[in-house]
Amino acid sequence: MFASQKGNLIIGQSGGATAVINASLVGAVDAALQDARIQGVYGMLHGIEGLLKEQIVDLRQQSPRLWQQLLHTPSAALGSCRYKLRDDDLPHVIDILRRYEIRYFLYIGGNDSADTAHRLAAAARAEQYELYTISVPKTIDNDLPFTDHCPGYGSAARFLTQATLDSTMNTLSMPWHYPIKIIETMGRNAGWLTAGTALARRDEDDAPHILLVPEQPFNADRFLSRVEAIYRKLGYVIIVTSEAIKDEQGQYLGAVGQAGVDAFHHPLLSGAAQTLVELVKQKLQLRARFEKPGDLQRMSAQNISATDQDEAYLVGKMATHAALQGESDKMVTLIRHDEPIYHCTTGLVELEQVANVQRLLPPEFLDDSKTMVTSAFYHYALPLIGEPIKPYARIDRTKVVQK
Structure with missing residues (x-):
């Protein structure tokens, strides 16, 4: 099946930006510029919110040199948004698409962006407007279902792995100064980023020593017992926690610091690491501090994974190809192959199976303690x-010296 007529293509970026989200933009645009159909x-500035305001840029008029440069540029070059489409927005969006003769709609984003694309595809069908809508996966949270992993995750995990290693070296220089260090990662309700900080470990004494992921309820007594045991053995403890860990009653740690919700009613969290620091200080009488990389974990161009960049480009390119083949209301997926060496091909999944669904860290990726990866x-x-x-080298x- 192929798209039945010529038309214009529009692409947008949505949600939290990443170090490689522009590679997906470049892949999609490269494929579009090469097809006569x-x-x-066009690009929508600040995603669907910008489209509603008709903030549209002509991507054919950009300098040809731009696209190669954008491959290595972090953040969303078109601008992003966290806007949830209202029902009364949909007729307006379809009217804009008609007036600009847009037949191909690509949206780069995560779970919530998939919801936006799915609702738009349904609205176009209801209006009998021929529109091919494809979602391009992107999220450092790595929590989209039906894809082996998500573009953006590899680079964020690389940054956090390196940051954890570097921060540990600082602790090792004066372990008595702040022997307990807690690093807080993003990740919403999934522990993929927290788990990724362990990727430089070579043996059980290497940091991080404890991982706290949202998939496992937090028990203060078990946590303190493990911290104390590692401290007695090594003289310091490096802990990595997700911002979204919950206690056994289902309450977010540090809920007093919760800063409301976003447009999709996801909690804006703050305070897990600080809560853990206070717990360690009060119960174990040990000096403790926390680090929060914040947006740096999304945006570090110095830590872009070449694999991540290549795959981000691939899903963008294949999104354009899928739309031109008449596919709609679907998301591009990455299909993993480990033989003869690791590589990925792509597939498609229905958006209604993806929208607002999260894939959590599976049990087999955590050891018996539930505080370290397997x-x-x-x-x-x-x-x-x-x-x-x-x-790093160590003396x-x-x-x-013996006298």
């Missing part, structure tokens, strides 16, 4: 961060 190639997780995640993180401090 696509006449105008070899199965290393097998899964290491290819996604590109070149392995190199360990053997047992070689003391």
Whole structure:
């Protein structure tokens, strides 16, 4: 099946930006510029919110040099948004698409963006407007279902792995100063980013020593017991926690710091790491501090994974191809192959199966303690961060001078 007529294509970016989201934009645009069935190639500024305001840019008029440069540029070049379409927005969007003769609609984003694309596809069908709508996966949270992983995750995991390793080296220089360090990651309700910080570990004494993921209810007594045991053995403890961990009553840690909800009613969280620091100080009488990389984990261009960048480009390109083949109301997926070496091909999944659905960290990726990853997780995640993180050299401090 192929699209039945010529038309214009529009593309937008939505949700939290990543270090490689522009690679998906470049892939989609490259494919569009090479196909005679696509006449105008447009970009919506700030996603669907900008489209509603008719903030549209002509991508054919951009400098040819731009696209290669954007491959290495973090954040959303078109601008992003977190806008939830209202029912009364849909006729207006369809009217805009008609007036601009847009037949191909690509939306780069995560769960909520898939919801936007799905609702738009349904509205176009109801209006009997021929529109081919494809969602392009993107999220550092790595929580989209039906795809092996999500573009954006590999680079964010690489940054957090390196950041955890670097921060650990600082702790090692004066472990008595702040022997307990807690690093807080993003990830909404999924522990993929927290788990990814362990990808530079070589043995059980390497940091991080404890991982706290949203999939496992937090028990303060077990946590404190484990912290104390590791501290007695090593003299310091590096802990990585998700911002979204909950206690056994289902309450977010640090809920007093919750900053409301976003347009899709997801909680805006703040305070998990600080709550843990106070718990350690009060119960164990140990000095503790926390680090929150924040947006840096999304945007670090210095830590872009080459694998992640290539796959982000691939899903963008294949989204354009899928639309031109007459596919609609679907998301591009990455299909993993480990033989002869790791690589990915692409597939498609119905958007109604993706919209507002989260894929959590599976049980087999956590060990019996539920505070560290297994070899199965290393097998899964290491290819996604590109070149392995190199360990740092250490002086053997047992070689003391004897008189």
